[in-house]
Amino acid sequence: MHPTMIRPANQADDDPIWNIFHAVVASGDTYVFDPHMPREQALAYWLRSDTHTYVAEREGQVVGTYILKPNQPALGSHVANAGFMVSPMARGLGVGRRMAEHCLAEARRFGFRAMQFNLVVSTNEAAVKLWQQLGFRIIGTVPEAFRHSKQGFVDAYVMYQSLQ
Amino acid sequence: MHPTMIRPANQADDDPIWNIFHAVVASGDTYVFDPHMPREQALAYWLRSDTHTYVAEREGQVVGTYILKPNQPALGSHVANAGFMVSPMARGLGVGRRMAEHCLAEARRFGFRAMQFNLVVSTNEAAVKLWQQLGFRIIGTVPEAFRHSKQGFVDAYVMYQSLQ
Numbered sequence: 001m002h003p004t005m006i007r008p009a010n011q012a013d014d015d016p017i018w019n020i021f022h023a024v025v026a027s028g029d030t031y032v033f034d035p036h037m038p039r040e041q042a043l044a045y046w047l048r049s050d051t052h053t054y055v056a057e058r059e060g061q062v063v064g065t066y067i068l069k070p071n072q073p074a075l076g077s078h079v080a081n082a083g084f085m086v087s088p089m090a091r092g093l094g095v096g097r098r099m100a101e102h103c104l105a106e107a108r109r110f111g112f113r114a115m116q117f118n119l120v121v122s123t124n125e126a127a128v129k130l131w132q133q134l135g136f137r138i139i140g141t142v143p144e145a146f147r148h149s150k151q152g153f154v155d156a157y158v159m160y161q162s163l164q
Numbered sequence: 165m166h167p168t169m170i171r172p173a174n175q176a177d178d179d180p181i182w183n184i185f186h187a188v189v190a191s192g193d194t195y196v197f198d199p200h201m202p203r204e205q206a207l208a209y210w211l212r213s214d215t216h217t218y219v220a221e222r223e224g225q226v227v228g229t230y231i232l233k234p235n236q237p238a239l240g241s242h243v244a245n246a247g248f249m250v251s252p253m254a255r256g257l258g259v260g261r262r263m264a265e266h267c268l269a270e271a272r273r274f275g276f277r278a279m280q281f282n283l284v285v286s287t288n289e290a291a292v293k294l295w296q297q298l299g300f301r302i303i304g305t306v307p308e309a310f311r312h313s314k315q316g317f318v319d320a321y322v323m324y325q326s327l328q
Contacts, residue, residue, distance in 0.1 A: 032237050033238055072283060073198060074196055074199075075192060075196045075313075076283060078317075113317075139305060139306060140303045141304075142324060145240055145243050147240070147242060153242075158303075158304045158322055160306060162307065
């Protein structure tokens, strides 16, 4: 059995989700969210009504979380969007990959025709490489779309894969 | 003086904005919104707190409306996004172009570094051509991202221009 288990989030996960969200966002190098985004706002975003939220557990500890949702409303809602966060303490254990594989399976199960990431920070090379390994390709580059906490304005990629 | 005047929207514009929004969205060929999106939801979206909303008037009548807002939160908020709607009764009069020029000037005035459209329906050739004439270029094509009311799944473009 894989040591990382994925399951839908429930209210008891609010604390670990917030801890992971805060740690990931605080570094300002992968997500557009305000590094000082308050807990209430973060949880409201991550657990929105149109969003499927999951957590990854290892040895009973929540070490990662991901969301799966339509990338656009009605006439664009057949394309999924997703976001992944791994606890800094659990990096390098394959948690991100495990969540992404689970996410792609869930997206197919829900009937999404494709998955799109709107803003993958180009300097986040580990993520870009993982998405490519999992079948995503870069379909566009938005010049300097991300204000990186250390590197200033850097490009972002639009990434996509068909699920059909 | 140009016969089309642009000004910020106020509450008295709710009715004409809704009429235009509804007429544009109902055809299901240019915007992802549900063609049956209710008035309250439409106005809430078009007049959100992080959104600058304008109307275009001709001879005292509101014939178009546009929004200008950050395309992403915090670390992506230096890139603008915009949406334009022209009353079906006022097509071919240059209202869209006039609003877009106004919008680009406003975006520069607010200090946005670039403008990005996330989903320009590829079959909306008049819009694509207008955006290209105004300096936007296609930086990505999302395969079958839009479910067109008549043509089924069609591609959508990500379009972009620097404002610097």
